[in-house]
Amino acid sequence: MSLAAAFNRSVSVRGQTLNAFRKTRVLFISSNTSEAERDKPPKKRWRRSHKSSILSDDKSWEERLADVVTPLWRLSYEQQLEVKQKQQETIMSQLLGHLSCDRSKPLFPVLPILPSPVREGYRNKSTFSINRGVDGNPKTVGFYVGTGKQRNIVCVSGDHLLNMPEKHKLVARCYQEFIRSSPLEPCLLFHTGGHWREVTVRTNALGHTMAIVYFHPQTLTPEEVALHKADLVEFFTQGPGSVCQLDSLYIQECTMTRCTHEDSPYQLLYGQPHIYEEVLGFKFRISADAFFQVNQSAAQVLYGTVRDLCVPNTEPGGVGRTLLDVCCGTGAIGITASPKVDRIIGIELIKQAVEDAAHNAALNKVLNCEFLSGKAEVVLPGLMSCLSSASGSLTAVVNPARAGLHYRVIRALRNQPTIRRLVYVSCKPDGEAMRNFRELCCDPDPKKKLTGEAFAPTLAVPVDMFPHTPHCELVLLFER
Numbered sequence: 001m002s003l004a005a006a007f008n009r010s011v012s013v014r015g016q017t018l019n020a021f022r023k024t025r026v027l028f029i030s031s032n033t034s035e036a037e038r039d040k041p042p043k044k045r046w047r048r049s050h051k052s053s054i055l056s057d058d059k060s061w062e063e064r065l066a067d068v069v070t071p072l073w074r075l076s077y078e079q080q081l082e083v084k085q086k087q088q089e090t091i092m093s094q095l096l097g098h099l100s101c102d103r104s105k106p107l108f109p110v111l112p113i114l115p116s117p118v119r120e121g122y123r124n125k126s127t128f129s130i131n132r133g134v135d136g137n138p139k140t141v142g143f144y145v146g147t148g149k150q151r152n153i154v155c156v157s158g159d160h161l162l163n164m165p166e167k168h169k170l171v172a173r174c175y176q177e178f179i180r181s182s183p184l185e186p187c188l189l190f191h192t193g194g195h196w197r198e199v200t201v202r203t204n205a206l207g208h209t210m211a212i213v214y215f216h217p218q219t220l221t222p223e224e225v226a227l228h229k230a231d232l233v234e235f236f237t238q239g240p241g242s243v244c245q246l247d248s249l250y251i252q253e254c255t256m257t258r259c260t261h262e263d264s265p266y267q268l269l270y271g272q273p274h275i276y277e278e279v280l281g282f283k284f285r286i287s288a289d290a291f292f293q294v295n296q297s298a299a300q301v302l303y304g305t306v307r308d309l310c311v312p313n314t315e316p317g318g319v320g321r322t323l324l325d326v327c328c329g330t331g332a333i334g335i336t337a338s339p340k341v342d343r344i345i346g347i348e349l350i351k352q353a354v355e356d357a358a359h360n361a362a363l364n365k366v367l368n369c370e371f372l373s374g375k376a377e378v379v380l381p382g383l384m385s386c387l388s389s390a391s392g393s394l395t396a397v398v399n400p401a402r403a404g405l406h407y408r409v410i411r412a413l414r415n416q417p418t419i420r421r422l423v424y425v426s427c428k429p430d431g432e433a434m435r436n437f438r439e440l441c442c443d444p445d446p447k448k449k450l451t452g453e454a455f456a457p458t459l460a461v462p463v464d465m466f467p468h469t470p471h472c473e474l475v476l477l478f479e480r
């Protein structure tokens with residue numbers, strides 16, 4: 001299919017068609033873009049301004065924190081979108097610069113960035129740290145300004161941050177009040193002892209709230225720990241913390257920087273084990289440690305875009321069509337796309353997320369999804385040989401973490417001739433994902449066992465999931 005045809009396809013996004021965007025500015029990425037422009041890393045510009053803002057003395061602590069967490073906060077939302085649009089266009093130019101593609105067919109459009117419907121207080125998950133505050137109090141809950149390496153960390157309250165909802169700020173203030181009243185010390189550096197650690201707050205669109213407190217038991221006995229847990233429960237259910245109206249309160253006893261549920265189980269101290277979120281009419285169960293997009297309203301834009309790029313409205317119905325959802329988390333992409341395809345196969349590393357995905361499919365009475373647990377690089381190659389013999393078309397959507405996909409996953413996708421269309425969703429397309437893009441698009445290389453026909457990028461859609469920050473999600477369509 002031609003690139004122009006790819007772009008002309010009617011793809012519906014939030015009730016609009018992508019075609020409608022043709023009326024607005026669309027940059028066609030071309031391999032003729034100047035080397036200078038291609039090589040300009042937008043990320044570094046942010047790093048520089050971020051660093052200088054920490055070092056400058058004339059700003060309040062609140063401003064310094066806002067400059068770290070939400071560095072675009074001084075710009076209007078329209079200006080923020082312009083910054084991100086340029087950033088994504090530059091990254092896409094870099095991609096084309098890397099590809100040894102035929103320079104006579106350099107076109108692929110980067111559509112105008114899709115804005116977040118909610119711009120303030122949009123986060124549904126926040127993690128607040130503990131450390132010395134501006135006044136030197138080591139029991140301060142907030143976010144860090146400075147770095148551990150430079151030994152200049154100051155913990156500043158996040159009450160003024162634009163991306164944080166009021167409920168998260170309230171829980172953080174209450175947790176600070178609780179730890180200040182507790183006889184136990186905070187755990188600032190593992191080797192110097194202390195117990196109370198960060199708190200994560202998760203909320204849904206209905207305002208249901210889950211708090212997860214992380215705790216280092218050090219040398220306390222289980223009986224001693226139980227007393228402090230009881231204090232925590234009492235504070236949030238009967239005491240001053242009851243204003244938070246928590247629906248769930250968890251604790252995780254964790255002796256490492258991070259522990260999975262398997263390393264150390266999340267213990268439900270009070271309330272419901274899960275909260276639920278709705279996306280594009282589907283309900284999702286959220287466990288304490290499950291991945292879920294942090295901006296629910298923008299997640300609807302993202303998933304709608306991904307669904308429509310995986311299965312364009314102009315193509316015949318889903319009969320015989322299988323969608324592979326690689327790194328599926330709790331199944332959101334597959335489940336929201338399920339009405340348009342015959343079969344969804346999700347693959348996910350975290351066992352609990354796979355259980356959530358299966359639960360979510362059942363909750364929504366979606367019967368055409370199955371979810372496989374394990375590393376995609378282990379599961380996918382075997383799965384491909386089974387799918388080769390199956391009839392019907394195969395489309396893949398991949399949404400890995402920042403580390404990108406293992407080359408075995410790329411090899412399995414690329415060497416499967418029935419996959420003609422692949423959608424890559426990346427929160428950091430200039431990082432490891434760029435290596436994946438190159439592996440998908442390079443000339444066949446028998447030495448690397450990349451024998452399948454090369455893919456080519458045909459459409460890029462940036463989606464703003466994180467207003468006031470420089471981060472942006474990129475949905476990139478590859479075809480062959």
Ligand SMILES: C[S@@+](CC[C@H](N)C(=O)[O-])C[C@H]1O[C@@H](n2cnc3c(N)ncnc32)[C@H](O)[C@@H]1O
Pocket residue numbers: 291292293326327328329330331332333347348349350353374375376377399400401
């Ligand atoms: C950015 S999240 C995307 C989740 C999901 N697509 C969504 O939108 O909610 C990336 C997911 O990849 C999973 N993951 C990381 N490495 C993996 C691997 N090697 N194989 C399979 N899944 C992996 C993570 O556990 C995480 O759930």
